[in-house]
Amino acid sequence: MTAQQPDYPRGSAPARLPLHSPRCMGCGPDNPAGLRMRAFRDGDEVNADVVFDEHHVGAPGLAHGGAVAAACDDLLGFALFVAETAAVTRSLSIEYLAPVPLHETHRITARIQAQDARRLNIAATGAGPDGTVRFTAEAVFIVVSLQHFLRHGDPDGVWRLLDRLTDGNADEALRTAAELPEHPQPGTEEGGWSS
Numbered sequence: 001m002t003a004q005q006p007d008y009p010r011g012s013a014p015a016r017l018p019l020h021s022p023r024c025m026g027c028g029p030d031n032p033a034g035l036r037m038r039a040f041r042d043g044d045e046v047n048a049d050v051v052f053d054e055h056h057v058g059a060p061g062l063a064h065g066g067a068v069a070a071a072c073d074d075l076l077g078f079a080l081f082v083a084e085t086a087a088v089t090r091s092l093s094i095e096y097l098a099p100v101p102l103h104e105t106h107r108i109t110a111r112i113q114a115q116d117a118r119r120l121n122i123a124a125t126g127a128g129p130d131g132t133v134r135f136t137a138e139a140v141f142i143v144v145s146l147q148h149f150l151r152h153g154d155p156d157g158v159w160r161l162l163d164r165l166t167d168g169n170a171d172e173a174l175r176t177a178a179e180l181p182e183h184p185q186p187g188t189e190e191g192g193w194s195s
């Protein structure tokens, strides 16, 4: 069985956030072993529902702790749309409060707690179907510019992501980014998504 995430419940009006990439382990619909989370922004919070399945087994019938951490890391990454900056996880700490059964929907909700220069503290909770919190996450993300992804990752993939984020203006965004430092200061022109 493959994870198929439920749509956001009716009656609410959150904004769907763009994928990190089609094959992202957390949110990519084209990754058959991924978590296929759909992330939404709701005010200053972001959230996604996750259903762990046979791809994510730890103890029989239960989600692997690493899969839970991956789900948290990915959703924490979506909080960067609230901060309007690119950043990467420097540290991630998970509290496993209760076992996480496969095939149950867990709602993960994340929020930025603090920002100090390049450092963002982001926290998340993961609740089971009855609302009981089964895991929490705390992370430090460090602001980076586009250069980080271009230098260390796949430039073509970055171009495609940027094209989606800038409504088809990736070339212009990349031209600008080529002149920027890899480690910008948040709140500056080079620290935002548009850099």
Ligand SMILES: CCCCCCCCCCCCCCCC(=O)SCCNC(=O)CCNC(=O)[C@H](O)C(C)(C)COP(=O)(O)OP(=O)(O)OC[C@H]1O[C@@H](n2cnc3c(N)ncnc32)[C@H](O)[C@@H]1OP(=O)(O)O
Residues within 6 Å of the ligand: 020, 073, 074, 077, 086, 087, 088, 089, 090, 091, 117, 118, 119, 140, 142, 144, 145, 146, 149, 158, 161, 162, 183, 192, 193, 194, 195
């Ligand atoms: C625009 C379009 C984008 C397009 C593209 C986007 C792609 C979007 C894909 C996202 C996907 C998401 C998925 C989930 C998010 C991942 O999973 S991200 C992947 C996992 N993380 C990584 O790969 C990061 C690897 N680490 C690194 O590259 C480097 O260590 C870092 C994080 C860039 C930092 O490098 P650095 O700047 O050389 O580090 P350093 O100078 O030691 O520290 C910087 C600052 O952070 C502070 N710091 C460091 N560690 C800590 C800590 N643990 N606690 C507190 N403070 C700390 C330092 O004190 C320092 O502070 P200041 O002195 O500047 O005030």
